[in-house]
Amino acid sequence: MARAIGIDLGTTYSAVAILLDSGEVQILPNRDGEDITPSVVLFQALGSHDEPLVGTMAKHSAASAPDDVVQFVKRQMGDPGWRFTSTSGKSYSAEEISAIILKRLKEDAELVLGEPVRDAVITVPAYFDDARRTATKHAGTIAGLNVLRVLNEPTAAALSFGFDASAKGLVLVYDLGGGTFDVTLMRITDDGFDVLGTDGDRMLGGFDFDNRLIEHIAEKVEEQGGPSDLLDDAVQVASFREKAEMAKRSLTTVAATAVHVSAGGAQYRVSIERAEFEHITKDLLNRTKDLTEFVLSEAGATWADIDHLLLVGGSTRMPMVRELIECLAGKPANRSVRPDDAVAMGAAIRAAMEEASNADTDLAVFDGQTPVISDVTSQGLGVIFIDSETDREINEVIIPRNTKIPAKYSTSGATVQDNQKIVLVRVTQGDDPNPDYVVEIGSKKISLPPYPKGAPLGITYAYDIDQTVFVEVTDLTTNQSLGTFEVDRLANLTDEQVETAKTKITSLSVQ
Ligand code: ADP
Ligand code: MG
Numbered sequence: 081m082a083r084a085i086g087i088d089l090g091t092t093y094s095a096v097a098i099l100l101d102s103g104e105v106q107i108l109p110n111r112d113g114e115d116i117t118p119s120v121v122l123f124q125a126l127g128s129h130d131e132p133l134v135g136t137m138a139k140h141s142a143a144s145a146p147d148d149v150v151q152f153v154k155r156q157m158g159d160p161g162w163r164f165t166s167t168s169g170k171s172y173s174a175e176e177i178s179a180i181i182l183k184r185l186k187e188d189a190e191l192v193l194g195e196p197v198r199d200a201v202i203t204v205p206a207y208f209d210d211a212r213r214t215a216t217k218h219a220g221t222i223a224g225l226n227v228l229r230v231l232n233e234p235t236a237a238a239l240s241f242g243f244d245a246s247a248k249g250l251v252l253v254y255d256l257g258g259g260t261f262d263v264t265l266m267r268i269t270d271d272g273f274d275v276l277g278t279d280g281d282r283m284l285g286g287f288d289f290d291n292r293l294i295e296h297i298a299e300k301v302e303e304q305g306g307p308s309d310l311l312d313d314a315v316q317v318a319s320f321r322e323k324a325e326m327a328k329r330s331l332t333t334v335a336a337t338a339v340h341v342s343a344g345g346a347q348y349r350v351s352i353e354r355a356e357f358e359h360i361t362k363d364l365l366n367r368t369k370d371l372t373e374f375v376l377s378e379a380g381a382t383w384a385d386i387d388h389l390l391l392v393g394g395s396t397r398m399p400m401v402r403e404l405i406e407c408l409a410g411k412p413a414n415r416s417v418r419p420d421d422a423v424a425m426g427a428a429i430r431a432a433m434e435e436a437s438n439a440d441t442d443l444a445v446f447d448g449q450t451p452v453i454s455d456v457t458s459q460g461l462g463v464i465f466i467d468s469e470t471d472r473e474i475n476e477v478i479i480p481r482n483t484k485i486p487a488k489y490s491t492s493g494a495t496v497q498d499n500q501k502i503v504l505v506r507v508t509q510g511d512d513p514n515p516d517y518v519v520e521i522g523s524k525k526i527s528l529p530p531y532p533k534g535a536p537l538g539i540t541y542a543y544d545i546d547q548t549v550f551v552e553v554t555d556l557t558t559n560q561s562l563g564t565f566e567v568d569r570l571a572n573l574t575d576e577q578v579e580t581a582k583t584k585i586t587s588l589s590v591q
Pocket of ligand 2 (some may be wrong): 091257258423
């Protein structure tokens, strides 16, 4: 059995790494020899069953077979209503699609390592909520992995850079990937990593920069006398998307490039200069700046306080990103780890730490000193109470956003009726007192002994290190616990559903 691996399950690209006995962290190439694998699945129907294909070939098929290709499934994680139906008529949840990608990554790692892989740490954006984290864990289980932890991507990135003992101080992790933007401020001390604040935008990434280029190309084609309804055709858009992404990557290294388009039987050539591309995407870049400044100000810090600047995610290769962030921080970004590798490498380190702590051994890489990782909650957690004076529902936040985890906070309430038989604990996520502006993640009915109206109850919420929520209700009349439970999650699969999905996915042949 191989050592536990680290998996960066990205919106657009995924990567796998392992810590070698030498203390070096290595990216494990996939079966095609690539360091990163597009998180794209093509469903090829073979008679009545599906044979999914994952990776670069699947990504290329997006243009020719858009209906058979699933991309960006990470954006659907935690959405129980989302389904993909293949041509053979089979339906897949977001967890199952992710599991298909994970199964391919696992099998590729086994090919390189020559040993079976079982244990893994999988990374998630820091702002992923409870449902999305749980869905990610389930995806791992469905793929046949034993998920040791889900780890925040910025923490993983810092871990990969944090090897160097001189990397003390305040660290800004700016992660602009394909589909998400994630910014985290943390402090590295002799003892470990301390996350001070984090935020993200689920709908901002390289994809949105590609979209701007697609619109730009369509406009230029129209100016040259081409059709005006180019973007109404899904196949045309998919083909534009491939070209736009290529052009974007070219503009990272060269100052001008050109895209060739055939439409309505004619050929068009659209040239694009880097300055033009930067101009049409300036607002996207500014959104990352605003969010970064928000995180800094929430933590009471300024650009000048940053000691280390870590640029993570493929989109930080765009020169405008580096220029902006380096200019604002007044210092160069650390370049010791490639932006596409950092998260998987950190996950591999975390995976090895987890194994070492289970086996009670020290890791050679840390000179016997395993760094402590302390993370913060990405979402406030609350409970819905009935206000006894107004009879209105109010949301009381029990664990505020950006609280260090593991965390345990309590509040108290009271029964609202004589001989009330049950109390319904409705667990919410969000920071607003108005229940309309928070998400109810689940609820639980707890039986009560008979009391007159107004009997005091204690409600304790605990966040474990994976940011999974536990709730305890205490009868404060007798000071007895009425039970601790995990929330019945409205947005997640049940244990049985996970088992069924596991049988379904592990029996698929994934290419
Ligand atoms: P994610 O973690 O969201 O899956 P990655 O961190 O792998 O994504 O980044 C993927 C994004 O980076 C894609 O949008 C891709 O187009 C972009 N990208 C990769 N290389 C370059 C480059 N050289 N120049 C500009 N963008 C790039
Ligand atoms: Mg990423």
